[in-house]
Amino acid sequence: MRALILLATLAGPALGASALPPASAHDAAALPDGGWLAIDRHAVTLLDGAGRTAATLPLRARQLDTRTGTDGTLAVVIDANLERVQPLLVKDGRLVQWAPVPAPGFGIETACLYRDAQRLDHLFMVGKDGQAEQWLLRPEGHRIVRRLALPPHVKHCRVDDASATLFVAEEDSGLWAYGADAEGPPSRQALGLVAPQGMLKKGPGALALLPGGVAVVDGDALLAWRRVGQRWQVQPRRRLDGASKALTTRDGALLARGKAGWHQVTLNWTAPAPAAAPLPVVVPRIQTEPVARAGDAADDPAIWRHATDPAAARILGTNKKQGLLVYDLQGRQTQLLPSGRLNNVDVRQGVAFGDARLDLALATQRDENSIVVFTIDGTGQVAEAARLPTPLDEIYGACLYQPAGGGLQAFVNDKDGRWLHYRIDRDGGRFGATLLRSFRTASQPEGCVADDASGTLFVGEEKRGLWVTPADAERAAPLKLLLPVGGILTADVEGMGLYRGPERSYLVVSSQGNNSYVVLDAQPPYRVHGAFRIGIDATAGIDGASETDGLDVTSANLGGAFGQGMLVVQDGYKRLPDGPQNFKYVAWGDIVAALRLP
Known part of the structure; x- marks a missing residue:
């Protein structure tokens, strides 16, 4: 509404002399009560609506x-x-x-x-x-x-x-x-x-x-x-x-100070249409310690849950210039595994290999174009277990799928759009990989997430949008465009995670082009519930999140603020103050409130 008033006054009648700043003011700002805040060589002066001095601060x-x-x-x-x-x-x-x-x-x-x-x-x-x-x-x-x-x-x-x-x-x-x-x-x-x-x-x-x-x-x-x-x-x-x-x-009028004092400048100005309402903002509850490398280093997180103690959960995060990082729920780094240029990471727990039940993480290694397998023990301690080669030229994104029948499968992609679907094998304590199928996106992909319960794979194509296809190789079908870029989703389409609630599940997607996160149902008809941004917690001194590459989300009760679950995102710019990149923890309950999720 203020823009429309300004348009009318800029092209309208002149203001009276009483509405101008004091002639002695070198600079001035209009106040809502009709007064002025003015500065000159000697003081800052507060004038009321009648032009009387209300307060002065001696200051050059x-x-x-x-x-x-x-x-x-x-x-x-x-x-x-x-x-x-x-x-x-x-x-x-x-x-x-x-x-x-x-x-x-x-x-x-x-x-x-x-x-x-x-x-x-x-x-x-x-x-x-x-x-x-x-x-x-x-x-x-x-x-x-x-x-x-x-x-x-x-x-x-x-x-x-x-x-x-x-x-x-x-x-x-x-x-x-x-x-x-x-x-x-x-x-x-x-x-x-x-x-x-x-x-x-x-x-x-x-x-x-x-x-x-x-x-x-x-x-x-x-x-x-x-x-x-x-x-x-x-x-x-x-x-x-x-x-x-x-x-x-003042009141929409443009005023200039010349040698003879203040005067109005008339402009023929067309105001723009009112801007769209800003996206709701949630603030992070915790941030991790910064990664140990400057520049574009941190990339993708994954969440591991402790079997009995929610507060003992761990966050795994990749450092593209160093290896795999492990953090506790207070954001403190507990481990660094120098596994090289890791890009994406995903976790599955209780994976059945015969009589064995293992918690595993898988990451893509960009120097070797390989898959790195990590084991996670009952305390959250992570260890590298295997490196599995792939024929890809520029391995990039990855996600895991745990079929209802047991075992573990992995989807990995190349920057040229190739996708490979592997079964992860374990024989005699050694890990291997068997190729089940391959498919393509037309341009560069990265993020993906599999819904183990429904057997659905969600695929991100950075410049085009979000796709869906069956995760089971036996039910293979062409990719179907679920949410195109444009509107609420802005390229690049990056990380994504699945929140599996007791009554309904949600897909969270990083809309990197406008620093937001889109939330939609993870089941047909894939209703979009909106998008939000992650802003500053000024009291705690935690900056917002932007240019997010990877994310993960869980519905598990992790205690305290994270009783309804947690979203973890990579932050592309560490501010407040400047520093190497890190990861931000957001309470799912805050997202529910911001988007009024059912």
Whole structure:
């Protein structure tokens, strides 16, 4: 609704002089009660709706930005003397100082706020040489989220919360758009470059957000860009009343500060359609210790359940640069098996081989294009037992199937779309593999999961969607497309797991392209119940999860928060602070509540 109001005012009648910021204000932000928060050379000043001074903070401040919520208005300014950012809460006619953000190891040129989909407030601080930090702001203490590199000589920044876009104005080069979400992939787009490469004549100056776009001062003119899909559409240049040093908005009107003070700038601006409601967010209860290798290392988890003690369960996780990791339910690493470049892992328990009953894990080994078999004893101790060769050229994904008649079977795939279906044999204590059948997907697959109870195999094709086919070789049938990419499922289709409940079962699929997890029934007609994201637990200091490769889920009661079961996911970007990748544990009860699962 706010976007529609802004459209009408940008093209509508001028504001009265009483609605403008104080003439002495170097920068200002409008407040919901009609007042202003203003900064000048000497102080931060809070003005009420009648223009009276309600509070003052002696501070040589610059670069004001605000976010308003139910608890008041959060503001940040740069303390120019101490070279640090000072957060302020405007509430009940008062200015309440939060603890300052710890000074970074660089001089701060600009700072701006970002409110994410969880309504958590973040701060970006940018230095002259392009060093930058993102912090999570909280009254009880701030936490660094990540460090990032931005262009040098950035003088202004603003964040569009709705699209999670960070706009930075690089003085001598141009205006850039970056991803503000720390869990998102790195991205950068040039909106406008300085002449002769682009249309900016003097270089970008002060910024202001518009519905679905951004406006920037270019000398004595104003340029604005509107987002159209994945592109940016520039609007006609608008002359200003002299060079402007600051931009702000009030009741939808765009205001600029020139030599003669503040004045309104009229734009012919079309607001975008209202954005779709954001996906529900659940937060992880536990995170594992980071893997011991940087970069894209962690990949796929699997859950092992203890026979008598739910709290003694183990999480197996692959490290593509090292081997197999084993964690307890507190996220502590209990084992490292240096088995090489393992990709996918799966677990089955109580597997019958004659009179023997074994708990086994199977993983794909990418250097040897082989299957690695691990045994798991009654305490959760894992040991490598065998390596079984395959004819694949680039072995990739895998999952296990435990038929009702006993034994164990495995599905492994190649990046070229080949799938091999093996029976895992055991004779005289030695493991082997017998090929039962082969089939193909048209393009690169990876994730799969077998429903042992129904004899159904679910297959992920990264760019095309989710497929289903019988898991039994005797009932082999062509793959049937269950859920195509597009809509709720966004490529790449990655890890998947099966939650087998007492009354119904669910399939959970990693929709990597939009950092979400799709939940659908695991039986026909495969009703989709929705999707969710994994967000930040600000209190515990656990970051969200994104770009998830592999996941696993269980309905077993693992105790405490995991009484209804647990989802484990690989996290592609470890934040809060930066670090090597790890795995996140999510309580199934939280997912039930978020999606209102039956």
